Amino acid sequence: MMSLKKLDPVLYFNNNTLEKQIEALKKKSRTEEIEKQIKLMESGIYGEQKVLYELMNSHIGMYILHDLNLKFKNLEAQIDFLVMTKKSVFVIECKNMYGNITIDRNGSFIREIDFMGKKNKTGIYNPLTQCERHIELLKSITFEKYSTLKKLLFGNKIDDLFIPIVVLANDKTILNDYYAPNEIKKKVIRADFLIQYIKKVDSGKESKYSEKYMKNYCETILNEYQVETKPIELPDLEKNLKNDLELKEKLRKYRLEKSREESVKPFIVFNDKTLEDLIKKKPKTKEKLFSIEGLGQYKIEKYGEDLLKILNY
Secondary structure, eight states: OOOOOSOOOEEEEEOOHHHHHHHHHHTSOOOHHHHHHHHHHHHHHHHHHHHHHHHHTSOOOEEEEEEEEEEETTEEEEEEEEEEESSOEEEEEEEOOSSEEEEOTTOOEEEEEEETTEEEEEEEOOHHHHHHHHHHHHHHHHHHHTTTTHHHHTTTOGGGSEEEEEEEOOTTOOEEOTTSOHHHHTTEEEGGGHHHHHHHHHTTOOOOOOHHHHHHHHHHHHHHTBOOOOOOOHHHHHHHHHHHHHHHHHHHHHHHHHHHHHTSOHHHHOOHHHHHHHHHHOOOSHHHHTTSTTOOHHHHHHHHHHHHHHHTO
C-alpha cells in the first residue's frame, strides 16, 4: 500500500440517530416516560459528542464513521464509531454511564452509585460483548467482499484486523480495573485517554492503507451495508402508557373497595409504592408477587388471586 500523505481527521459519516429520535419524541405528547427517554438519549448524545471531539482534534490521519446501522445477511449492528487510521481499524462503543465502574477478576462489569450516602452496586451488560458482536459482522463483510484480496491485504490476521474499544465518556466516572483480566483491561478506557490509546496501538506498525483505500472502504460500508435506522416505536410506547394508567385505576378501585369492606384506610390494604411496583413488574404468578414491595405472605394469601386477575386481564 502507498503511504499516506498528511491527512487530518475526516468525519466521513454522521448518522445522528439519537438526535433524530429525540426530534420525533418531542413531537409527541410529553409524558413522564417520554421525558425520561429524552434525557437518556441526550446523555448518550453528550457522550458521543465528547468522543467525536477527541477524534476530530487528534491530529491523526483517520476516517471516522459515526453511528452506523449495518446489516449483513442475518446479522445487524449499531456501531457508535468505526475509526480507520492508516494502520488500524477501531470499533468504538461509547458509554456515558452515571456512577463508578468496577471490572472484577471474572471480567464482569459492576456499576456503583452513591445515593443518599448509600452505595448501590448492580451488574451491567458487558459492553465489550456488544462491541465484539459488531466486529463479527465486520469480519463477515470483509470475508465476503474482500475474499480475493484477503491474502494480499490481511494475510492470516483477519481476527486482529478490528480492534474493539469501550470508551467511558462521563468525566466523573471512576474506572476500577485493578483485578480485571488484561485482555479486558486494555480494551476499556476513559474518553480522555482515547487518543493516547490509538497512538500507542499504531506506534511501531507499518502503514497498511492509502487514503484512497480508506475512502473506498468507507464508501463500500455505507453504500452496501448501511440501512435506515428503525424509528423508535412511539405508538407502542403510548399504548403501554395508556394501559398502565388504566391498570392503575383498576388497582386503586380494588384497593378502595377492600378498604371499605374491612373498614380500614386504603393504604392498609396496600400503599402507593406497592401499587407502582405492581404496575412496573406485572407479576403473573403468586410466586412472583413475593418480589413486590410491601406484599408478604399474609397479603398475598388475602389479595393475591384478585391482584393477579386484575394484572393479567
